[in-house]
Amino acid sequence: MDVRRRNNVVVTGRADGPVLLLAHGFGCDQSMWRLLVPALSDQFRIVLFDYTGCGASALGAWDAERYASLDGYAADVTEICEELDLRDVTFVGHSVSAMVGVLAAQREPGRIGSLVLLVPNPRYIDVPEEDYRGGFSGADIEELLDSLEANADWPQWLAPVVMGAPERPDLTAELEAVFCATDPEVARVFARTAFLTDSRADLSGVAVPSLVVRTARDAIAPLSVSELVHREISGSRLVTLDATGHCPQLTAPEATARAVREFAGTVARQ
Template identity: 45%
Template sequence: MTINILERNNVKISGRGTRPIVFAHGFGCDQDMWRYIVPSFENDYRVILFDYVGSGGSQLDYYDAEKYNDLQGYAQDVLEIMETLELRNAIFVGHSVSSMIGLLASNRDPKYFERLVMLGPSPRYINDLPDYFGGFNREEIDELLTMMQMNFIGWASYLAPIAMQNSERRELSDELEKSFCSRDPHIARQFAEVTFMSDCRRDLDAVSVPSLILQCSDDSIAPIEVGNYLHAHLKDSTLKLMNAKGHYPQLSHPDETTDLIKSYLASH
């Protein structure tokens, strides 16, 4: 069977520029999460949006539990999209777990990547004390995964406001909760397990692509210690601490997010 990569991942292309910029959504989301950011890039870039298999408008028929039991399965899809579109030297903007998916893809084939922009990244969510603080202990992650299995809707309404922060703007956590709930529960749980159990620390030394780390303040998913760790272990990386609170600045603080990405790209 011939796979139509662009249909599989619901790829959308816009913009009037030639320099490619790829926006990759995080866990429990889809490409719509970039809607406040994308218009600012369309004059100068060729903008590529997509959904991971199991998210948004992707083709669920292509979901393979074995393939996607590792972040490398998602990295493979990123490379296939880039190959299909014949991209070279693209800017890859990854939110949350997509930062590491992009990093893994760039290690496998760096010719596709000019820069990595990481929004709320984490190479490891689980603490490995005393040397590494990821923000969660193993028991907390196990409880979260159990809750997803037992009560998916309850899990979504519990996690959304914690991840979003910005409690005075209820509509933001409502949107995130709705996004969580729109996923197939079995696929979402596997993606959650693959995400929260992943450990990409050993992959950091191999990264040859320069990167921007956008670290949100008061981020319950990827705390400041994680941003500092990444900056210390990624050569040619730039760390910017955002005023934005929470884990979804592209929704809660799109102007600040856009400005930081643009100023970084303009100066490199």
């Protein structure tokens, strides 16, 4: 199947600008970037897409075995880059997609030239014996996965936790609607892949310029996690946004766009 159709690829912005490839997180689609795109389109060529099985992608092309690991999502990214013949892309990965970007950059360093890791978390489950706090206990994740297996009310309780902005019920409702629109089987497989994977060992292999962006308060990715990511990726930069929650592209779009613009613009001039 044609990759552009498979992943609902949309190209917008400045045709001759440096390329930003925006990758959404678990249970979401490219609409999560709707507030960022207008702020970046004047300077960058922006490539949006939906992972196979998500959003308006081709559900028929989804395969449970392929997407049972982050490698399958990284393959989507590298195949989009190949299809559009993209090079020196700044990959902006939200949440679990930050780790997808880490894998894609190691596969295709000529195509993925830099990384913006937006609220990254390489391992969501706590490891008490290692003094690692990923944000969730094993029991928390099992409860989430059980809820997904039962096709129950997981969007209703997960969306407020992810958004972390009770003063913006409209954004929480938007995220809940996107979660609800995800095919149940895709959501189950994506959740297991996202929440059970430990990508910490992959961080030291990153060899491209990288920016780690976090919010001041995030229940999904604690501050200690972003500090670990920053520490493990040699030469990376760390920016803390004066914002709350796990979706700063929606709750703090101006600050998020500014961080992306400053980093990607600097990389493009090097």
